[in-house]
Amino acid sequence: MRARTAAKAASVLALGSALALTLSGAAFAASGPTNLTGKGCPSSYSNSADGGTYVQALTKKFVAANGLQYGDYSVIFRNAAGGKSTLPSREYRCY
Incomplete structure (x- = not known):
């Protein structure tokens, strides 16, 4: 009985590890x-x-108080089927 329980535990552990690797890879x-x-x-x-x-x-370009230039960007994702999703805007330093 103990061997069967150990085998089940090992297979569950292996399956869980495989799923964890797949999810982290994605x-x-x-x-x-x-x-x-x-x-x-x-x-x-x-x-x-x-x-x-x-x-x-680019939606806005500006100079911050520290003298560095930044740009605000709107972000849109278009999937292969043509669907469109608007994502949160992003800000990047221009140089």
Whole structure:
């Protein structure tokens, strides 16, 4: 009886480990919109990731109190089927 219980426990542990690796791998692969810090604040930028395209459009460019320039971007994700999702805006430092 103990051998059967140990075998069940080992198989459950192996299955749980496989699921954990799969889930962490999927989370690691999600890349999102490109970080535009240091790219000079382009008026728009798009990149393919996560099964679709992220489109970022400059909505405002400003100089902060510390003298550094920043850009605010609206972010839209378009999936392969044509669906559109608006994501929270992002702010990047321009240089």
